[in-house]
Amino acid sequence: MNRKLLDLASRTLGDTFAHESAPLSAEDKLRELAFNLWWNWHPQVLELFRQLDPAGWSETNHNPIALLKRIGPGALGARVAELSLENTVSFHYRRLQEYLRAEGSWCAVNARGLQAAPIAYFSAEFGLHESLPLYSGGLGVLAGDHLKSASDLGLPLVGIGLFYASGYFRQHFDAAGWQTEEYGHIDLGALPLRRPVGADGEPVMIELPCNGETLHAAVWMARVGRTLLLLLDSDVEANPPYLRELTARLYGGDEVTRIRQEALLGIGGLRALRELGIRPAVLHLNEGHSAFVVLERTRERIEEEGMSFDDALRETALQTVFTTHTPVEAGHDRFAAELVERELGWLRAALGIDPERMMGLGRVDPADRGEPLCMTVLAIRGSRRRNGVSSLHGHVARRMWQRVWPGRDEEEVPIGHITNGVHVRSWLALSMNRIFDRYLGNDWPARQSDCATWAPIAGADDAELWETHEVLRRYLVEFVRRRAGRPQLLDEHALTLGFARRFATYKRGTILLTDLDRLAQILGDPARPVQIVFAGKAHPRDDAGKKLLQQLLAITRDPRFEGKIVFVEDYDINVARHMVQGVDVWINTPLRPMEACGTSGQKVVLNGGLNLSVLDGWWAEGFDGKNGFAIGDGRVHTDPAVQWARDAESLYGQIEEQVLPLFYDREGTAPPRGWVERMKRSITTLAWRYNADRMVADYVRHAYLAAGGRLTSA
Numbered sequence: 048m049n050r051k052l053l054d055l056a057s058r059t060l061g062d063t064f065a066h067e068s069a070p071l072s073a074e075d076k077l078r079e080l081a082f083n084l085w086w087n088w089h090p091q092v093l094e095l096f097r098q099l100d101p102a103g104w105s106e107t108n109h110n111p112i113a114l115l116k117r118i119g120p121g122a123l124g125a126r127v128a129e130l131s132l133e134n135t136v137s138f139h140y141r142r143l144q145e146y147l148r149a150e151g152s153w154c155a156v157n158a159r160g161l162q163a164a165p166i167a168y169f170s171a172e173f174g175l176h177e178s179l180p181l182y183s184g185g186l187g188v189l190a191g192d193h194l195k196s197a198s199d200l201g202l203p204l205v206g207i208g209l210f211y212a213s214g215y216f217r218q219h220f221d222a223a224g225w226q227t228e229e230y231g232h233i234d235l236g237a238l239p240l241r242r243p244v245g246a247d248g249e250p251v252m253i254e255l256p257c258n259g260e261t262l263h264a265a266v267w268m269a270r271v272g273r274t275l276l277l278l279l280d281s282d283v284e285a286n287p288p289y290l291r292e293l294t295a296r297l298y299g300g301d302e303v304t305r306i307r308q309e310a311l312l313g314i315g316g317l318r319a320l321r322e323l324g325i326r327p328a329v330l331h332l333n334e335g336h337s338a339f340v341v342l343e344r345t346r347e348r349i350e351e352e353g354m355s356f357d358d359a360l361r362e363t364a365l366q367t368v369f370t371t372h373t374p375v376e377a378g379h380d381r382f383a384a385e386l387v388e389r390e391l392g393w394l395r396a397a398l399g400i401d402p403e404r405m406m407g408l409g410r411v412d413p414a415d416r417g418e419p420l421c422m423t424v425l426a427i428r429g430s431r432r433r434n435g436v437s438s439l440h441g442h443v444a445r446r447m448w449q450r451v452w453p454g455r456d457e458e459e460v461p462i463g464h465i466t467n468g469v470h471v472r473s474w475l476a477l478s479m480n481r482i483f484d485r486y487l488g489n490d491w492p493a494r495q496s497d498c499a500t501w502a503p504i505a506g507a508d509d510a511e512l513w514e515t516h517e518v519l520r521r522y523l524v525e526f527v528r529r530r531a532g533r534p535q536l537l538d539e540h541a542l543t544l545g546f547a548r549r550f551a552t553y554k555r556g557t558i559l560l561t562d563l564d565r566l567a568q569i570l571g572d573p574a575r576p577v578q579i580v581f582a583g584k585a586h587p588r589d590d591a592g593k594k595l596l597q598q599l600l601a602i603t604r605d606p607r608f609e610g611k612i613v614f615v616e617d618y619d620i621n622v623a624r625h626m627v628q629g630v631d632v633w634i635n636t637p638l639r640p641m642e643a644c645g646t647s648g649q650k651v652v653l654n655g656g657l658n659l660s661v662l663d664g665w666w667a668e669g670f671d672g673k674n675g676f677a678i679g680d681g682r683v684h685t686d687p688a689v690q691w692a693r694d695a696e697s698l699y700g701q702i703e704e705q706v707l708p709l710f711y712d713r714e715g716t717a718p719p720r721g722w723v724e725r726m727k728r729s730i731t732t733l734a735w736r737y738n739a740d741r742m743v744a745d746y747v748r749h750a751y752l753a754a755g756g757r758l759t760s761a
Contacts, residue, residue: 074120087175167325175269185549196470213230226596253315345360368754370436375641438667495741544579544632549583563607658729
């Protein structure tokens with residue numbers, strides 16, 4: 048771990064294990080293990096916590112902090128002694144310390160120039176674990192995986208986000224099948240968060256102007272292996288009630304709430320770094336929500352270095368990386384001129400520019416006085432390295448934002464692409480991990496981005512691989528039965544299709560329901576049983592998405608599909624983990640080219656499942672004809688209804704003519720040879736390319752090294 052970050056990580060309020068002048072007790076070691084989310088991708092550590100209280104483990108949703116709180120400090124040491132776990136605790140504690148202080152990481156070898164100062168990674172959401180519900184979907188999970196792989200590669204990186212006291216909503220349905228949202232309050236005492244302290248030993252607080260008052264925010268810190276995550280929390284006594292509620296909900300509230308949240312994220316996030324003595328080498332904006340950080344850094348340069356606005360903005364942009372994820376127009380935040388001036392007039396004045404210049408920074412056409420400020424355009428203008436998240440999305444982004452560079456051809460627009468990947472060991476089932484250890488060698492995680500690493504899977508024993516996957520399917524079935532309270536639900540031997548994602552209309556979550564009679568024939572064959580597991584949430588203000596869910600729930604009650612089509616409520620990382628590990632086929636049906644990347648299918652690959660997807664996002668570049676199945680041929684009709692009909696026909700045809708025959712082509716009790724062959728090809732051709740280690744390494748090579756190569760820090 049970068050020495051400065053390691054020192055900062057140990058500078059927290061109430062930290063009982065920061066100093067090692069005296070031997071640490073088993074309880075102290077357990078607490079340090081629990082307060083580093085490193086356990087999230089080390090199942091042996093999670094097994095240690097489970098052993099301490101098996102009943103409590105299930106009740107705390109696999110959360111070590113909640114488990115320790117349940118046991119209580121007085122009983123914890125006695126529990127360790129009673130179970131003779133002292134050596135196990137010490138073993139894992141030493142492994143964590145070795146990991147944190149290890150020399151010779153990938154980054155130390157390949158990017159020594161980035162060792163002196165960290166990358167500041169701004170994101171409106173982070174999905175690290177289900178116990179920390181600061182995410183709504185793929186954007187947040189991607190951000191969490193980015194932090195984890197940065198840790199594994201030894202890249203000094205600090206994530207900056209907001210602490211949402213109510214998290215994202217819990218999903219329920221009323222009697223009519225209409226989604227309802229419930230917001231609770233996160234128990235801070237059950238989270239792996241601490242308050243960092245400044246040089247004066249006091250908890251760090253930041254402030255910024257807001258609506259004629261001062262917005263105060265506390266700072267929470269999570270340790271994610273060798274990286275850190277800072278979360279800003281407006282729920283402090285110094286704020287009036289309406290500002291205390293500012294960070295209560297993820298993506299909640301009106302435009303006023305949204306612009307204030309984004310000001311806190313960008314401006315407040317940089318100020319939090321400053322309070323902690325961090326001067327990052329690079330600012331990385333994960334989506335446009337944090338784009339105001341560009342203006343705050345520009346203001347600093349004007350005040351500290353006496354630069355003009357144009358020169359200060361140029362220098363800031365040279366050290367800024369921007370990743371856009373959204374090919375959907377409605378997904379880009381826009382704010383009217385009056386709102387921007389009212390909320391950020393103080394910053395505009397400090398920058399020494401007039402209101403029109405301020406608005407022009409976020410307008411596609413700076414001269415169009417009627418155009419609102421778009422956060423994505425502000426991020427584009429405030430950065431010099433910009434990327435989409437798949438090859439196809441790069442093309443979409445260049446076409447989408449071409450007008451920002453009038454006179455340039457589409458291929459000359461300076462937006463590239465770095466395809467997303469997933470953090471392998473966060474999503475890999477333990478039983479599949481054992482398969483990989485056996486055939487690839489125990490050190491395979493360090494070599495996961497090398498295609499040669501995965502080649503031995505082609506020679507793995509068919510029966511061993513198939514039996515491992517069959518057990519994972521059974522685990523999924525058992526999980527769904529527990530969640531539904533129906534022990535006879537589903538068939539643990541049936542071909543299991545999975546669909547789980549945000550229920551936005553462009554993702555077309557009900558395309559499988561287009562022809563119910565045909566679907567009933569597919570699912571009703573007793574010789575070749577098929578079942579479908581659905582999960583996903585619609586945005587609270589997306590009535591069209593809620594109607595899709597209502598339609599889906601009605602189908603689950605149709606006698607033809609009862610017990611064969613199941614919807615799992617309250618989709619989160621825990622549900623996703625079970626589904627990507629247990630399904631046979633992962634279905635993805637976006638309207639091409641609206642899926643920027645779609646990383647859920649990449650998680651399925653690691654666990655032996657196959658993808659059946661529209662050729663969009665990552666699948667457009669990953670599919671080779673033999674490592675899964677494709678819906679359609681990549682062509683898009685101008686009429687969405689025609690495209691829907693074509694894709695529905697292709698989807699049904701693929702299931703009937705390809706998926707079903709291959710899955711059930713067996714001789715006696717032997718595994719389906721052709722299916723297992725396709726499983727192997729999926730793993731060997733895709734796992735090395737679509738992992739987050741490769742993704743972060745690409746950011747290092749193509750963005751961070753160039754942006755961080757300046758003489759001054761950001």
